[in-house]
Amino acid sequence: MKTIVITGSTRGIGYGLASEFLKHGCQVVVSGRSQSSVDPALAQLAQSYPADRIFAKPCDVTQLEQVQALWDAAKAHFDHVDVWINNAGLSNSAVPFWQLDGEEIEAVVDTNLKGSMYGSKVAISGMLEQGGGQVYNMEGFGSDGRTGNFLTLYGSTKYSLKYFTRSLIEETKTTPVQVCYLSPGMVVTDMLMAPYEGKPQEYARAKRVLNILADKVETVTPYLAQKILENNQHGAKIAWLDNKKIFLRFLTAPFVKRNVLD
Secondary structure (H helix, E strand, O other), X not given: OXXXXXXXXXXXXXXXXXXXXXXXXXXXXXXXXXXXXXXXXHHHHHOOOOHHHEEEOOOOOOOXXXXXXXXXXXXXXXXXXXXXXXXXXXXXXXXXXXXXOHHHHHHHHHHHHXXXXXXXXXXXXHHHHXXXXXXXXXOOXXXXXOOOOOOHHHHHHHHHHHHHHHHHHHHOOOOOXXXXXXXXXXXXXXXXXXXXXXXXXXXXXHHHHHHHHOEOHHHHHHHHHHHHHHOOOOXXXXXXXXXXXXXXXXXXXXXXXXXXXX
């Protein structure tokens, strides 16, 4: 029975992964920024899965002491942590970079980059002490170097995170800890849709591509969870939307109408 810790798992992809791991018989630690976000997620999961396999604790991933407290609580509750997933993330408003205010820039950088760094630091240290484990960092738009209008800030954090993860893989290659990439592709979540709130023209322009490339949480997370549980390779990249799938979707778009947004 593996124990999985997922940051940012009170909704979206994180919550979907938590549910899938519980479906596979794992023990899962759910986490969000506040108690008010954690409690409903815990209650909802407990309706479908045994409560003794679910533990929840608030954690602001931008605060190192809170990330350490999350590890300590998970270890104390379940005795060990097999998989740690740095999933917590923020997107930015759909405006040019220079129109973003300093607070938003700081929040996105701190959550996406520093949060994953803190999570990796704490998890790797703990896993070395317990004898092994796996750490997964979440890729996103920009990880492969692509750029896009209004995604300069978010994409920069994901490009930086790709370098960070690649370097961590090198540093841990002689240890019992495996560091890996997790790439869910484009998933219809609050984070994906938030930049278009109140911007109908931007949404109308993006909708066609979103309907081609995006998937729902319940489509993507079963695949990701299964592949994580099967993986025993250091430096592995578990990706839902690979280049072949992207090519085929655009190729068949005139004939296969996908409508995942409505």
